Amino acid sequence: MEQEVIALVCSTCKSLSEHVKMESEFFDIVGFENDVMEWSDYDNDVPPLDAPHWMWSDRPPEQGQVRTVKVCHPFHMVVGNPFWMLYTPVSSSLNGWDSHPEEIEHSSFVRCSIECVLEQDNFKAWLRVKVLEVWMIKDYNKRFPIRDGSNGYLEDFEMFGKPCIFNYQDWLFISAGAQGDLGVWGLVKRIDSQYHMLVYGDWGIHRNNAFGGNILLPKHQIEGWIEQAIHNERYQTVE
Structure with missing residues (x-):
């Protein structure tokens, strides 16, 4: 029996979404x-796909629910196959964690x-989707074993240069990019004076991927970035 695949087209260049390997x-x-x-x-009764305005839900997903969602490029998935999706509450979905940092601890995969x-x-x-699991980001330092972040994790930040850093309580949101065309970001939690990257994002015109884990980053490198960001006026802190 042929599998049904949902693969959507880029509205700019009309290229088709490609399959994302769901392991790393x-x-x-x-x-x-x-x-x-x-x-x-x-x-089951939804607005037209081209409706410019419709009511987003402020109800977080819970395990066992069946929910109605709207997806766009670069979504590519086989009907029935499980996949992970980064969830953030409505305000930070619209404006980012740096605008609504209080929602970080309510975010999940x-x-x-x-x-x-x-x-x-x-x-x-x-789509109608079944919620299989909800894993809160704030717990990843306890849920996942520590991985050594001294090699293979921060090179893309270095490539783009001069990352922006947003600090809220024990959280750092670090981002770097190239003129809005592609970039990377990381959500880092400060724990016992160490820096654990719990979420990493990698985006471009035809990709929008998010990764979860517990990556222990080199302390000297992160604190060097913080000093650099302060010097370059690319550091913001909110309590």
């Missing part, structure tokens, strides 16, 4: 970033599978 030797979770999926409180397709065109789709 560097991380415990591989999934899509939150921009790829929007959560709703609709059931959600493991889902597609139950059925409600509506679909080339660019977007309304």
Whole structure:
């Protein structure tokens, strides 16, 4: 029996989403970033795919629920196969953790599978998904074993140069990119004067991936970045 695949097209260049390998030797979770999926409180009756405005849900996903979501490029997934999705509450989904850092500890990776397709065109789709698991980001330093972050994790930040750093309580949100076309970011938790990267993001025109784990980063390197960011006026702290 042929598998049903949901693969959506880029609205800019019309290229088709490519399959994302949902495993990594560097991380415990591989999934899509939150921009790829929007959560709703609709059931089977959904707005038109091209509707400019509709009501986002402020109800976080819970294990066992069946929810209606809207997905866009670069989403690519086989109906019925499980996949991970970064979930952030509504305000930080719209404006980022740096605008709503209080939502960091309410964010999670959600493991889902597609139950059925409600509506679909080339660019977007309304889906019913089953919520299989919800793993809160704030617990990853306890959930996952520590990985050595001294090699293979920070090179892309160095490549882009001069990362921006946002500090909220024990959290650092570090981002670097190239003129809005591609970039990387990391969510780092300060624990006992050490720096643990619990989420890493890698984005570009045709990718929007998020990774979860417990990566112990070199302390001297992160504190060097902080000093550099302060000097370059690319550091912001909020209590």
